[in-house]
Amino acid sequence: MAETWRRWRGTQELRLMTVLLAIGAVLWVATPGFGSAQNLMDMLTSSAFTAILATGLLMVLVAGGVDISFAATASITQYVALSLANQGHLGWVGLLLVAVVLGALLGLVNALLVTTLGLSSIIVTIATQSLYYGLLMAATNGQDIFALPAWFNDGLHWVFHVDAHGGEHALNLQIVALALVCGFTGWLLTRTSIGRQIFAMGGNPEAARRVGFPVFRLNLLVYGFMGAVAGLASLVHAQLVQSVSPSALVGRELDVLAAVVLGGASLNGGIGSVPGTLLGVALLAVLQNGLTLLGVSSYWSQLCTGGVILAAVVMMAHQGRRPMARSKAEAA
Amino acid sequence: MNVAAAEATRLSPAIDAGGGGVAAATAAAPWFELHAISKRYGGVQALSSVDIALRSGEVHCLCGQNGSGKSTLIKIMAGVEQPDTGGRIVIGGKVYPHLTPTASMRLGVQVIYQDLSLFPNLGVAENIAIGQHLGRWHTVDRAAMLRTATAAMRSIGVALDPQALVSTLSIAQRQLVAICRAMASDARLLVMDEPTASLTRHEVDALLALTHQLKDRGVAIIFVSHRLDEVMEVAERVTVLRDGVSQGCFDATEMTDQRLTTLMTGQAFHYTPRRLDHGAAPMVLEARGLSRAGEYEDIDLQVRAGEILGITGLLGSGRTELALSLFGMTQPDGGEIRVDGQVVALRSNRDAIGHGIAYLAEDRLSHGLIVAQSIGSNIIVSVLDELLNGFGLVAERSRESAVRRGVDDLHIKTDNPDNAVSTLSGGNQQRVVLAKWLATRPRVLILDSPTVGVDVAAKDGIYEVIRTLAAQGLAVIMISDEIPEVLFHSDRILVMARGRISHSFDASRVSADELQEAVHG
Numbered sequence: 058m059a060e061t062w063r064r065w066r067g068t069q070e071l072r073l074m075t076v077l078l079a080i081g082a083v084l085w086v087a088t089p090g091f092g093s094a095q096n097l098m099d100m101l102t103s104s105a106f107t108a109i110l111a112t113g114l115l116m117v118l119v120a121g122g123v124d125i126s127f128a129a130t131a132s133i134t135q136y137v138a139l140s141l142a143n144q145g146h147l148g149w150v151g152l153l154l155v156a157v158v159l160g161a162l163l164g165l166v167n168a169l170l171v172t173t174l175g176l177s178s179i180i181v182t183i184a185t186q187s188l189y190y191g192l193l194m195a196a197t198n199g200q201d202i203f204a205l206p207a208w209f210n211d212g213l214h215w216v217f218h219v220d221a222h223g224g225e226h227a228l229n230l231q232i233v234a235l236a237l238v239c240g241f242t243g244w245l246l247t248r249t250s251i252g253r254q255i256f257a258m259g260g261n262p263e264a265a266r267r268v269g270f271p272v273f274r275l276n277l278l279v280y281g282f283m284g285a286v287a288g289l290a291s292l293v294h295a296q297l298v299q300s301v302s303p304s305a306l307v308g309r310e311l312d313v314l315a316a317v318v319l320g321g322a323s324l325n326g327g328i329g330s331v332p333g334t335l336l337g338v339a340l341l342a343v344l345q346n347g348l349t350l351l352g353v354s355s356y357w358s359q360l361c362t363g364g365v366i367l368a369a370v371v372m373m374a375h376q377g378r379r380p381m382a383r384s385k386a387e388a389a
Numbered sequence: 390m391n392v393a394a395a396e397a398t399r400l401s402p403a404i405d406a407g408g409g410g411v412a413a414a415t416a417a418a419p420w421f422e423l424h425a426i427s428k429r430y431g432g433v434q435a436l437s438s439v440d441i442a443l444r445s446g447e448v449h450c451l452c453g454q455n456g457s458g459k460s461t462l463i464k465i466m467a468g469v470e471q472p473d474t475g476g477r478i479v480i481g482g483k484v485y486p487h488l489t490p491t492a493s494m495r496l497g498v499q500v501i502y503q504d505l506s507l508f509p510n511l512g513v514a515e516n517i518a519i520g521q522h523l524g525r526w527h528t529v530d531r532a533a534m535l536r537t538a539t540a541a542m543r544s545i546g547v548a549l550d551p552q553a554l555v556s557t558l559s560i561a562q563r564q565l566v567a568i569c570r571a572m573a574s575d576a577r578l579l580v581m582d583e584p585t586a587s588l589t590r591h592e593v594d595a596l597l598a599l600t601h602q603l604k605d606r607g608v609a610i611i612f613v614s615h616r617l618d619e620v621m622e623v624a625e626r627v628t629v630l631r632d633g634v635s636q637g638c639f640d641a642t643e644m645t646d647q648r649l650t651t652l653m654t655g656q657a658f659h660y661t662p663r664r665l666d667h668g669a670a671p672m673v674l675e676a677r678g679l680s681r682a683g684e685y686e687d688i689d690l691q692v693r694a695g696e697i698l699g700i701t702g703l704l705g706s707g708r709t710e711l712a713l714s715l716f717g718m719t720q721p722d723g724g725e726i727r728v729d730g731q732v733v734a735l736r737s738n739r740d741a742i743g744h745g746i747a748y749l750a751e752d753r754l755s756h757g758l759i760v761a762q763s764i765g766s767n768i769i770v771s772v773l774d775e776l777l778n779g780f781g782l783v784a785e786r787s788r789e790s791a792v793r794r795g796v797d798d799l800h801i802k803t804d805n806p807d808n809a810v811s812t813l814s815g816g817n818q819q820r821v822v823l824a825k826w827l828a829t830r831p832r833v834l835i836l837d838s839p840t841v842g843v844d845v846a847a848k849d850g851i852y853e854v855i856r857t858l859a860a861q862g863l864a865v866i867m868i869s870d871e872i873p874e875v876l877f878h879s880d881r882i883l884v885m886a887r888g889r890i891s892h893s894f895d896a897s898r899v900s901a902d903e904l905q906e907a908v909h910g
Contacts, residue, residue: 059519221405249526249527250521250525250526250528252529253515253522253525256508256511257508259510260507260508260509261507261508263506264504266469266490266504266507267469267506268502268506269490269523270522270523278515326510327508327510339533
């Protein structure tokens with residue numbers, strides 16, 4: 058117990074948890090609807106898209122890169138997979154397969170550009186973001202798809218509990234996809250050799266090369282994974298909103314990036330965790346949900362969200378300086 | 390993938406408990422040999438036909454100035470660079486035309502690079518046992534990692550918290566982590582690239598003790614350094630490189646400072662104290678009873694035109710703090726500063742520059758340049774304001790004459806000042822830095838540790854420039870750790886201790902031993 062405490066004390070995860078619980082407690086008291094199982098379930102379902110993408114992006118950030126193009130990737134996979142489904146070619150398995158594989162391919166394009174050209178990943182992925190959106194818009198004329206297959210609109214339900222009144226508690230596509238992606242990413246990053254190689258590469262790429270880690274292949278994996286996850290998330294999103302629009306996801310990449318950084322991941326690479334990322338997403342989601350329940354207008358709630366992100370980043374930068382200052386003092 | 394997996398199994402279990410067996414078996418024959426190794430990068434011959442042979446349990450020093458080919462040689466040993474055809478590498482009796490990084494590690498060659506190549510975001514244990522992550526996809530066995538790391542640390546008597554992040558460690562501790570990592574992968578040849586560059590004297594001693602311990606366990610060690618005193622302390626044999634050519638391999642016992650310097654530079658440097666009398670020259674800068682609480686107290690000093698005043702003392706004796714006040718960066722609590730006999734108040738460095746005082750901090754000579762830009766642009770960068778024409782643009786003619794003046798005054802060897810600074814040799818680059826400062830036409834030049842991290846020949850270049858400047862009438866204050874530096878390149882020497890001036894010497898009437906005694910006594 059003492060050991061666990063020592064390891065968690067002063068981490069971004071613990072701070073986020075504290076803030077989240079504090080805000081949650083206030084909202085619980087202030088608004089009757091907030092604490093209901095239904096509202097919590099709804100929040101989880103509607104945040105799943107952001108959270109899944111955030112987990113994929115976490116992997117890229119840990120590896121020392123950044124990806125701005127994943128929302129564009131998701132727009133393409135969504136459109137392509139559901140167009141095919143509308144023509145009657147695909148069932149659930151085929152749909153998921155198309156979205157995930159296509160997403161992974163688009164991610165690999167990023168990886169190849171970043172590694173072979175040796176350019177900074179932010180510039181490359183800003184370019185591919187434009188490229189992907191441009192392609193999609195040109196190919197679709199910006200047309201939405203309103204009618205989706207009925208089986209898709211119905212979604213998936215795994216009933217896990219029926220209460221005394223006959224009310225069903227079910228897991229949906231959103232929650233199951235989120236759990237799978239988070240579980241897998243967390244396991245990969247902390248428990249496998251590949252995950253540790255990714256951390257090492259993010260911390261010191263030159264040293265990773267010297268130690269003999271396959272830096273090129275790791276990059277393929279990381280950006281490919283981000284793409285695949287974007288593919289999955291795109292279906293999660295389409296299922297939730299029950300329609301596909303080529304421009305629906307424009308701008309979402311920045312929300313996701315903010316959540317991941319809020320969750321303690323470093324833009325310089327090598328630092329970040331799945332629990333932290335989830336807390337980052339949760340904090341923003343709870344804040345928005347709570348403000349809405351309190352009747353605050355969406356303009357003010359956006360302002361509020363911006364303020365929270367800024368405060369968190371300032372705090373992290375301040376915390377980040379301390380260990381360095383200490384090691385300097387010791388060296389002197 | 391298969392190859393990588395095979396390597397991982399050899400790398401990971403690590404620590405050779407017996408240790409000494411290796412040494413006994415192969416003490417006589419060299420274990421690692423390079424024969425006729427050459428390397429050409431474009432038009433530059435980095436190495437030409439270098440031979441080197443290492444026995445197990447030997448400490449071998451590789452000496453050479455910057456650009457002599459040391460780094461290239463190390464990279465070839467590590468398999469990071471491939472030598473040109475014609476040479477061969479013999480390890481344990483087997484011949485290899487070249488190595489790859491993984492092959493080299495598998496054979497037991499471990500390099501500790503100058504930057505240590507650690508992962509600051511990972512823990513000590515993981516950094517040490519990083520080799521366990523190599524190979525085919527597998528789940529991480531943290532317990533095994535911890536065992537490897539603990540064993541490696543114990544084997545060289547190091548105790549660090551295995552969970553601590555490397556980013557929280559001091560430089561010396563990080564160095565130990567790097568050494569432990571090399572040990573954890575069963576190193577039989579350990580190459581340390583300038584391991585002492587960022588360590589304090591005390592830490593250097595600990596490192597040297599460790600070197601002896603590894604040597605007793607049969608590890609061959611290559612120690613790269615250009616600090617001559619250390620080379621002598623630790624090495625049995627010394628190989629000297631100059632311009633990519635081996636100057637030979639020598640027994641450390643037959644090597645002297647003087648000889649090593651000559652071998653490394655191809656020139657003999659012999660200094661004698663200056664014997665100049667500046668008594669008649671006008672006083673430029675003077676301090677009387679200068680004090681600043683907690684930093685320095687009751688300082689009297691005078692510098693005349695053309696004079697070089699050396700200030701030495703231990704780290705923390707108040708030397709740098711004094712210099713900062715003379716440059717207006719901090720304000721003294723008591724006493725006065727006079728320039729040309731007039732009391733001046735230096736409230737900021739801008740005031741100081743206005744009174745003709747220039748200050749070059751430690752490292753400025755080696756890092757004060759925009760190397761990709763032209764020599765000329767670097768020289769005028771600090772006086773751009775003065776070169777503007779009526780339109781606010783840089784006037785071509787005044788720029789040219791300012792550049793010409795800098796190049797001529799400091800004898801910068803270049804056929805065209807429009808060439809990039811990076812085309813110049815180290816010594817000439819340092820002259821460009823000085824030219825940049827001299828363009829502001831200072832009358833007092835304060836140099837803090839002007840030759841830290843600079844090799845022998847470049848040092849000589851700096852001394853020559855300082856002497857030239859003094860001869861032109863500049864008053865120079867030179868702060869330095871190195872006794873010979875102040876002894877041979879100043880006219881008068883002040884020794885500082887605990888914030889006060891403890892001794893004052895005439896440079897031509899004091900010996901190195903007396904000065905040493907004054908600093909440490």
